Every structure is written in structure tokens, then in C-alpha cells.
Amino acid sequence: MDYRRFRGGEEVSILGLGVMRMPYAREGRKFIDEKLGVEMVDYAISNGINYFDTAYIYHGCTSEAFIGRALSRYPRDRFNLATKMPIWMLETAEGMEAIFAEQLEKCRVEFFDCYLIHNLSSKTLELEERLRVYEFLAAKKREGRIRRLGFSMHDDNELFKSTLAKYDWDFVQIQLNYLDWDGQNAREKYEFAAGRGIPVIVMEPVRGGTLANMCAESTMIFKSAAPQMSVASWAVRYAASLPGVLTVLSGMSSLAQMKDNAATVSPLIPLSGDDYATINAALEAHRRNSPVPCTACGYCMDCPFGVDIPKVFAIYNQYKSRGRSVHLAQDYRSIGADHGAERCTGCGRCADMCPQKLDVPARVREAGIFIEANALDDTELLQPEKGVKIVERL
Numbered sequence: 397m398d399y400r401r402f403r404g405g406e407e408v409s410i411l412g413l414g415v416m417r418m419p420y421a422r423e424g425r426k427f428i429d430e431k432l433g434v435e436m437v438d439y440a441i442s443n444g445i446n447y448f449d450t451a452y453i454y455h456g457c458t459s460e461a462f463i464g465r466a467l468s469r470y471p472r473d474r475f476n477l478a479t480k481m482p483i484w485m486l487e488t489a490e491g492m493e494a495i496f497a498e499q500l501e502k503c504r505v506e507f508f509d510c511y512l513i514h515n516l517s518s519k520t521l522e523l524e525e526r527l528r529v530y531e532f533l534a535a536k537k538r539e540g541r542i543r544r545l546g547f548s549m550h551d552d553n554e555l556f557k558s559t560l561a562k563y564d565w566d567f568v569q570i571q572l573n574y575l576d577w578d579g580q581n582a583r584e585k586y587e588f589a590a591g592r593g594i595p596v597i598v599m600e601p602v603r604g605g606t607l608a609n610m611c612a613e614s615t616m617i618f619k620s621a622a623p624q625m626s627v628a629s630w631a632v633r634y635a636a637s638l639p640g641v642l643t644v645l646s647g648m649s650s651l652a653q654m655k656d657n658a659a660t661v662s663p664l665i666p667l668s669g670d671d672y673a674t675i676n677a678a679l680e681a682h683r684r685n686s687p688v689p690c691t692a693c694g695y696c697m698d699c700p701f702g703v704d705i706p707k708v709f710a711i712y713n714q715y716k717s718r719g720r721s722v723h724l725a726q727d728y729r730s731i732g733a734d735h736g737a738e739r740c741t742g743c744g745r746c747a748d749m750c751p752q753k754l755d756v757p758a759r760v761r762e763a764g765i766f767i768e769a770n771a772l773d774d775t776e777l778l779q780p781e782k783g784v785k786i787v788e789r790l
Contacts (some may be wrong), residue, residue: 397444398664398752400642402544402595403662406509408476408643410636411448411661413440413654415463417647417695428455428462436654437466441474443658447643451480451514452499464504477505481533481547483524484721492532502542507540510597512569513547515751517694518555530563548599550751553584560589567642569597571751573607573680574634574675575601575689576650580752590640598635598644602763604691604706604772607631608653611685614678621674628653629660630675637666689715689752689758696746696756704735705746705756715770728767737764767779 398410421429431750437448448467450459460479463532467475479499486492500506513529524530536542548569549556560568570584589596602608608628610618618627635644644661648654667675690709701704708731715724728736739759748757 412643412645414645414647415450417649460502468504476509478510480512510544511542517551567595571600597644601635602631613681617678
């Protein structure tokens with residue numbers, strides 16, 4: 397495992413475990429498979445991963461307690477633990493104190509190695525300033541409850557720059573991958589932070605799995621260049637090859653993903669000129685075939701009307717380039733009758749929460765129309781006694 401250092405000397409593994417997409421024990425996004433999750437944490441530590449990133453809201457507010465149980469079996473100096481203040485949930489300064497104390501208890505630690513203001517944005521900046529969130533957390537740092545203080549952001553670059561310049565930050569966490577490098581101008585965020593000596597922690601390096609499950613054309617390009625490498629490994633290497641990146645967080649949801657990612661950076665082989673040409677060719681093919689740039693982050697959930705938005709988009713993206721397919725209807729049916737696109741009312745709550753700035757209701761409508769038009773080969777679904785028309789209210 398390769399390591400990089402914070403200013404001050406602490407070693408951080410170039411690959412970090414994002415405790416956001418741990419495997420589910422059963423239906424729903426709130427229940428982590430404890431046995432498999434602990435096995436993944438054990439594998440991570442035994443293979444040199446020492447950075448673990450969680451947040452108050454992940455897995456229906458159960459992620460912190462899970463990682464606390466898993467890591468409490470190890471000496472405190474074996475891991476760096478990061479979590480975040482859910483700023484949009486705050487109403488009073490007293491609420492910050494209560495959440496912070498709860499997080500320490502859930503995570504079973506006396507201090508956090510890294511602590512972030514979570515998803516700071518134009519919509520929460522006024523709240524941050526009014527409640528003096530930075531000042532509160534800076535005081536916790538002086539008390540020894542926080543070792544490193546940063547923020548995560550998906551918002552526009554000008555706000556990012558002004559926020560980075562406003563306070564004394566130890567690090568910053570941004571969405572960075574080869575799709576968003578130019579597509580969302582992640583390059584500018586990275587270069588602004590790195591140019592000021594601020595370590596960058598990368599989130600969404602594989603864009604919620606999108607860059608691991610590319611279209612057939614993109615996959616063929618990658619496999620032709622390096623048959624022995626997984627498609628996902630190209631995305632991990634892309635982010636890790638940037639010298640200003642401290643660690644690359646991967647929201648791994650299986651032991652197989654963890655083994656592949658760990659192998660990719662043990663040791664890290666930085667990308668070459670030919671590698672970048674391969675990525676660019678695969679990216680062009682991907683853009684022609686993937687309609688919704690959803691990362692499956694889950695910020696849009698839970699939908700008040702029951703739509704499982706990430707799953708609807710995942711199925712839409714998977715089949716968009718294939719046209720009609722008997723498997724499309726089968727996979728769509730697996731979402732459940734109360735969680736499909738037809739449940740969408742267009743309320744817009746999801747769009748307000750989306751870090752990718754998607755018009756989520758419009759894209760859900762688009763996905764539902766596609767599924768209705770292309771799932772007709774599944775005769776079982778359309779038999780009156782066994783199924784109904786997929787999109788009834790779009």
C-alpha cells in the first residue's frame with residue numbers, strides 16, 4: 397500500500413474506505429451486513445488501509461455506529477477516522493454540540509482524526525455563518541477532539557474558492573474523477589487547493605460505480621489496453637496519480653471490490669501518456685451511451701412518495717444503450733411496486749438535495765418513459781393477472 401502524508405507527518409493510505417456504500421443486510425439502505433462489513437474492515441486494515449470516512453446520515457444514520465464497532469477492536473493508532481457535521485440538519489448551536497457528542501459515542505473514540513463540514517453549499521452557507529459552525533469545530537480542534545478540520549463540497553467553483561480562502565483548513569474533500577475533471581470542472585477545484593498546499597481527499601473516484609460499469613464500447617477499449625486490469629482500476633489510478641491528492645475514498649460495497657482497489661494501489665503505478673489516451677477514448681464512448689450522470693450517493697433519498705431514485709437511474713443507464721430487453725422489465729420489477737418511477741409526483745425535493753444538480757423529477761420521468769417503451773418483451777410483466785403497466789402517472 398502506498399502512503400502520503402498530511403502536513404505534520406501523519407501517514408495516510410492512498411486508498412481510503414468510504415463507509416457510505418457498505419453491503420446491505422436486507423432490503424433498504426439502512427441496514428449494513430454486519431458480518432461482511434466487519435470482514436471488509438478487517439481486510440482493509442490487514443492490507444494497509446488506514447483511512448475510514450463516514451458521516452452522520454450514511455445508511456440511515458447507522459454508519460457511524462457500525463464503523464465504531466468494527467474499528468474499536470483495533471488500537472487507536474491503527475486508523476484515521478473521519479466523519480462530518482450535517483449542517484442542513486442544524487437549527488441551533490446547541491444542536492451542533494449534541495450531534496458532535498453523539499458522533500463520538502457512536503464511533504467509540506475520544507477524538508476524530510479528520511472532521512468535515514458536510515456538503516457545504518450556497519444553500520447552507522448562511523446557516524454555517526449564522527451558527528458559527530467553523531468556529532465551533534475550530535474550538536473542538538483546540539480541545540483535541542478534532543485533529544484535522546476540512547469541508548466537503550459539490551457546489552460551484554467560485555463558492556469553493558471563497559470558502560477555501562475564508563478559513564484555515566487542513567484539507568478539503570471534492571468529487572474528482574476522469575468524467576468530472578472537465579465535465580464538472582473538478583480540475584479547477586483540485587488545482588486551486590493543490591496550488592495552496594491544501595491536501596485533497598477525493599470522493600466519487602468511480603462516480604458511484606458508473607466508471608466501474610461502463611458501456612460495452614468503453615469496456616472493450618479498457619480491456620484491449622490492459623486485459624488484466626479491471627475497468628474500475630483505471631478510475632482509482634486516475635485520481636491517485638494526482639500528486640496533490642492525499643487519499644482516494646472508494647465506497648466499496650463488496651470484498652471483491654476492496655481486493656481489486658487495494659491491489660491497484662499496492663503499489664500505485666501512476667498513469668502514463670498512453671493511459672490517458674485510453675481513458676479519453678473510453679470516456680467519449682461512455683458519454684455517447686449513458687444518459688443520467690447519477691452517482692447513487694443517496695442524498696435524494698428517502699423519497700416521500702417511495703421512488704427508489706438511484707435504482708431507477710441505475711436500471712435506465714444499464715439498458716439505455718441496449719434497447720428492448722426481456723431483462724429490463726425483470727430488473728425493474730425487482731425495485732418493488734411501490735418504488736418505481738410511476739410514484740414520482742414531481743415535488744422537486746430530490747432536486748434540491750442532488751449534489752450533481754440534476755433535474756431529478758424530469759430524469760425520473762425520462763427513465764420511466766424509456767422503461768415503459770422498452771420492457772414490452774417481458775410478457776409475464778404485462779399479463780393482467782401478474783403485472784400492470786409500468787408507468788401509470790408519468
